[in-house]
Structure formats: structure tokens, C-alpha cells
Amino acid sequence: MRLFLLAFSVITVLSGCDKEEQPFKEVIRPIAWQEVQQSSFDQVRRLSGTIYPVEEANLSFEVGGKIQWIKVKLGDEVKRGDALARLDQRNFNLSRQSAEANLQKSYAALSEAENEYKRYAELSSKGLVSKSGFDNAKAAFESATSAVNISKTQLDIAKKDLSDSILTAPYNGKITKRLSEPSMQISPGQAIFQIEGDDGLEVQVMVPETLIRDLSKGNEIDIHYPAFPTLNSKGTIAEISSRAATANAFPVTILINTELKNLRAGMTAEVDFTFQGIGRTGYQGKAFRLPISALAADEGQKSYVFVYNVEQQKLHKRMVQTESILNNEVLVSAGLASGEIIAIAGVSFLRDGQSVQLLDKHVKRFN
Helix, strand or coil, X not given: XXXXXXXXXXXXXXXXXXXXXXXCCCCCEEECEEECCEECCEEEEXXXXXXXXXXXXEEECCCCEEEEEECCCCCCEECCCCEEEEECCHXXXXXXXXXXXXXXXXXXXXXXXXXXXXHHHHHHHCCCCCHHHHHHHHHHHHXXXXXXXXXXXXXXXXXXXXXXXXXXXXXXXXEEEECCCCCCEECCCCEEEEEEECCCEEEEEEEEHHHXXXXXXXXXXXXXXXXXXXXXXEEEEEEECCCCCECCEEEEEEEECCCCCCCCCCCEEEEEEEEECCCCCCXXXXXXXEEHHHCEEEHHHEEEEEEEECCCCEEEEEEEEEEEEECCXXXXXXXXXXXXXXXXXXXXXXXXXXXXXXXXCXXXXXX
8 A cells, every 4th residue: 555655745746747837928008098298388377357348338428408208228239320319409509599699790790890890091191191090990800700600600519519418329339338318418428328339349458467468459368157057258468558557467358350240348358377387396398298197206305207118018117397287287398299108197106117008909010
């Protein structure tokens, strides 16, 4: 029995020696990746403003009186020259008639003074009248001439007052306020309507002193409208105040380039101001935008990424210079080159020199 067990053990050992030892095979891990490209180091600051019409004015009569009628209501659209309201014209007509009568009277006086002046001039040339008499006739003629001119001016004023008793639209637009009613007694310059022109809308926004130096007239701006979440448009900076208004903020006016039917004056608009960013190291220029998940922390508050070598199909640890974080992206100024591929997920589980494969099947591999 002992001989049998010994023989069996020998056979087992010999059979085990015949098997070849299997070499260790490394598992090739797939990685999420991104090809990096440089982009501008721009930063965006969104500020809220209010929409106003480009043209807006309070309309008033240049003369006082009692309102006879008003033809328009709140919200009515008007054309340039349309009659909006009229004052009672009785007094204006009487003033015009009186001015016309005074002018006729002045013409009669002038004619009489002219004849007298001519008669004295003829007699004076013959030495038949004294010089003082001639001078008096001449003065009377000149005074009558001035009286005619004054009467003409008074008639022109009376006609203008009559014309000004009718209030007309200065341009195409819409009535946004109606401040008076018929039979009201109004004074010159008292607002009767407010009109909003058809020349578009603009946004007025207060810009802090830290941003105003980066703005210039003509810059194109992105505008968003909270009342219409899907509505966006472009705008152009039209005016920049040279003096702060409140809390060290400067008034800036932005013309809305696109005509949008749903917008109304008084609505809120959000304006995106884009300006050249400055990194924490003082860097200005183009930078790489990487997802936060692509970076790992190293000693001394330094950061690194894993760069994929296409020929070796391996990852290499690379130190990079970070500048800022915007919209969940890290801005990197140094350590990478355009076109390089980096791992963007699970970097804490990767190592330098590790063989990996890219998830995207369209990426060309070099074997």
C-alpha cells in the first residue's frame, strides 16, 4: 500500500511539471477622454438692466387753454403729424382777428405818414418848409414803418398760437400715457401724453467700476430676457457715461439690434459683458478649458493631468498650471499642447505609464 501511494505522488509531481507557466497579462482599461484645444481666456459678467424705448417724450401744448377734444387713447398707435388733441380755439381766433385788424390799421397809418413825408421832402428841396418840419415828417414815417413790422409779428404770433392749439404726433409711435381729459384747463408745457417711438428698444444698465474700463462703444453684447427664457438677442453698446451715477456704477446704454414683438418698455433684461480674464498668476491670453474631473492634486498645491500617448497607448503624468475656474471648467495656461488627448474621468485610479484604450471607437490606434 505504501509503495502504491509513493508511486502515485511521483506521477502527480511529474505530470505537474509538464504544464507551462502562464505569463501575467495586464488588463487594458478604457478611459473617457478629451482632445484639448486653446480658447480665449474670456470671462462673462451678467448684469440686470431695464428696457426703455429709444425714442420717448412727454407731449404738451406750447400754449395754455381748455382742452376741446382728445382723439387718442392709451396704447393707440399714431403716425407723425396725426392730431392728438385740440384746445378751445375761440380765444386764439379772436387774437388772430385782432392782430389782422391792427395790421390793417398800421398799413393805413403808414400810407398817411409816407404821403406826408414825401410832401415835406418835396417842399424841403424848394426851401418852403423848415428843417424841423421835414425831420418830424420823416420820424413819423419811420415810426409808422416800425408799427407795421410790429403788427406783422403780432399776427404771426397769433397764427402760431392758433396752430399750437392742436397737438400733433412728432413721430410714428404708440401712446404710453394719457395724462389729461377734455374740458381740463392746462398750462403751457403741461404734459398731456407720453409717446414711445418705433425706432426700437434699448437696455440701460449700471456697470461697476471694475468692468467699465473693458467696455467700448460698438461692442456687441448678448442679451437675455427673464420673462422669456428661450428668447435671446444681440445688442450694441451705444452710450457709456463718463461719470458714475450711484455706488460707483456707470450708466451704459445698449441698443437691441433685433426687433422682438414680445418685448415691452419697463421689462427686465440681463446683459452678458465679456472681457479678457486675468489668471491667478497674472496670465492673460489663450488657455485650455478642462473639466474639473480631469485634474488631480499633487504636492505643493500643484495639479496634474494624464496625457495619452497615441503611439504607445499609454498615459503619462503631466504637471499643468491652473489659472481659474469658470462654469465648472478649469483654465490651464501651461503644460499642454493643442491636439493632445487627456483622461477626463477616474484620474485618481490611473497611474503614470499605464496602458489604456480610448472609449471612442473612431479614434485611430497605432499598434
